[in-house]
Amino acid sequence: MTFTLAIVGRPNVGKSTLFNRLVGRKLALVDDQPGVTRDLREGDGRIHDLRFTVIDTAGLEDVTDDSLQGRMRRLTERAVDMADVCLFLIDGRAGLTATDRVFAEILRRKNARVILGVNKAEGRAGEAGVIEAWELGLGEPLALSAEHGEGMDELYHVLRPIGEEFRERAEADAPVVDIDVPEDEAEEEADPQAHKPTEKHPLQIAVIGRPNAGKSTLINKILGEDRLLTGPEAGITRDAISIRADWMGTPIRIFDTAGMRKKSKIDDKLEKLSVADGLRAVRFAEVVVVLLDVEIPFEQQDLRIADFAETEGRAVVVAVNKWDLEDEKQEKLAELKEMFERLLPQLRGAPLVTVSAKTGRGLDRLHDAILKAHDIWNRRVPTARLNSWLGAMTEAHPPPAPGGRRIRLRYMTQVKTRPPGFVVMCSHPEDMPDSYKRYLVNGLRDHFDMPGTPIRLTLRSQGDKNPYKEKKNWGAPSRLRKHLDKKKD
Incomplete structure (x- = not known):
């Protein structure tokens, strides 16, 4: 204590x-x-x-x-x-x-x-x-x-x-308290699921968005107290404030960030520092909640903010705030989903949740969406399943043959999580068009149930791993190599 x-x-x-x-x-x-x-x-x-x-x-x-x-x-x-x-x-x-x-x-x-x-x-x-x-x-x-x-x-x-x-x-x-832990339970505790949030390692959440979207109000409602300064003025928050809490049984550390405007509209040095502090919070986070205003959703700056979170490799949840002010909810929700799919194709399948930070409506759905996005972000696919899937994908749609050279996809494995990263061993990786990479990434999302999360796909040539590729006579004895080199001269 x-x-x-x-x-x-x-x-x-x-x-x-x-x-x-x-x-x-x-x-x-x-x-x-x-x-x-x-x-x-x-x-x-x-x-x-x-x-x-x-x-x-x-x-x-x-x-x-x-x-x-x-x-x-x-x-x-x-x-x-x-x-x-x-x-x-x-x-x-x-x-x-x-x-x-x-x-x-x-x-x-x-x-x-x-x-x-x-x-x-x-x-x-x-x-x-x-x-x-x-x-x-x-x-x-x-x-x-x-x-x-x-x-x-x-x-x-x-x-x-x-x-x-x-x-x-x-x-x-x-x-x-003297607790006698059975041997089997002790082994189970020594090997927990690493990505599950705990008190020692809480789930890191950053809430970002344009000024006056309601970020501080939303976090106050999650915390159940007026911990952050709020009001009708835009741009109240300056520092990226992190707060530990227990949200519906999930240990979290949540970051409130300053509203992000276009760079061309920022003249004040302090506002630049505030935005830089918020971007730094995104890099620390595991899940990023992009908060939109229902009255002006998916503006250009909203799209830039969401794209930044995806580029940084964070799990993304899009939340539309002030839903209590909307009268035609069904029509508006359909419009939001259509705009989301059209304007943010790189986040296809990411959760879209409607909330009201003022009343607290929709916070349970937001909580479930964050946990699901975090779970997908940490997902690992067995190599055997990946290669079986890769064979089916290439059979259904073979890779192109630019310049008459067929690109062969030989082997695939997952090399990392947070976000999921995959490596495909193939011939002529430099000739692979981006359209076919997108085909593989979209197939990974659909087949292995990984909607919305950033996926990193790298193509490598098997020759990249051969340290003797450019060396000649590497297997000959040293005396023979010298003799061959002298004879060559």
């Missing part, structure tokens, strides 16, 4: 920089402009041998209405309630502000366990801020520099007693 540390403070005091320092990676977006962070981002923090969960929060602002800043503040206050200890960060160079004093009083009223940190305290410019921080009455301030890593030892010595307290509490609460 580890404790949770929430980093709170005004905008632009360096919370995300300190978060990245504690987790040891650049997870949170960092920029000079204030208010970059909007959602709660969790990470596994570490200082020397101390482990804990760290939460990066949005900058606290003195706003209490339903504006975007007001909703961000309520989310941060919720993080304070969730956390075991708060690191209240102020800017040592700017000194104390009226806003700092307001939020110090809020933390006192919440009876939160607070550590006061003065960031940007390196050099003489920050010394005055450290002295001034005593006025808040939150104990001895820690002089920190998140950018340069200064003050981490001092923070470790403050957090270590808290870590020991939680460790002792966990040991006292843990029941002592």
Whole structure:
């Protein structure tokens, strides 16, 4: 059992920089402009041998209405309630502000366990801020520099007693259970199905789409709580936020990503960073849910996003959101299926699910579609079945003979999963037309029930594996080879 540390403070005091320092990676977006962070981002923090969960929060602002800043503040206050200890960060160079004093009083009223940190305290410019921080009455301030890593030892010595307290509490609460596992069950547990989601290896899901498609709202409904910041404004989400949860009995780690617009329409540096963060989340995911808006489905940007997920080799599920707003559901569903097959032929057979993130309708179907897509993505076909199928396919439709040279398909095997990858040994692979490759890929989808998943098919010549193909006299004794070489000269 580890404790949770929430980093709170005004905008632009360096919370995300300190978060990245504690987790040891650049997870949170960092920029000079204030208010970059909007959602709660969790990470596994570490200082020397101390482990804990760290939460990066949005900058606290003195706003209490339903504006975007007001909703961000309520989310941060919720993080304070969730956390075991708060690191209240102020800017040592700017000194104390009226806003700092307001939020110090809020933390006192919440009876939160607070550590006061003065960031940007390196050099003489920050010394005055450290002295001034005593006025808040939150104990001895820690002089920190998140950018340069200064003050981490001092923070470790403050957090270590808290870590020991939680460790002792966990040991006292843990029941002592002696389980005698039968030998056959032990062997079964030692060889589980590797691709089945577990608590240790949850199913990785990324939700992507254009701005205002409802990605954060959908994830909140899956989680059963308002964990992510939502609202009518487009482009609220900036960071790719990952959250662990149990969804209908399936351990998942789900990524919320920033809305993706066309590159030509993105001028803001921060939006470019947000989109790049979302694309990185796709590469980490196993299943990608492409979320569309039912009122404007399959726009050009939707097609680019879906094609990117397929190119990256992820299992893809297409979900159409805001289905509760549609009146003519049967006609609209038929139209969506026709557009899907016509505009995304590379994802032929992928699941198309209608959902309502607002009401929760269709989430059970989405869950089942994700599990099925993940199972197909991990599927392995026996070599004997593959070669039997290959023989039937070539007999029904023989390969072409470009330039009068017949291409012979000799052997086929599956070399990888996630996504399924196959190798066909053949003659003249460089002459094989793309149309025949598509014929084989579509046949694999239909015969082995692998709709929608990306399939990688590679053609190789058997000569590629012969290391002596270009060598002469390779089998002769060394003296004979020298004699033959001399005679040749």
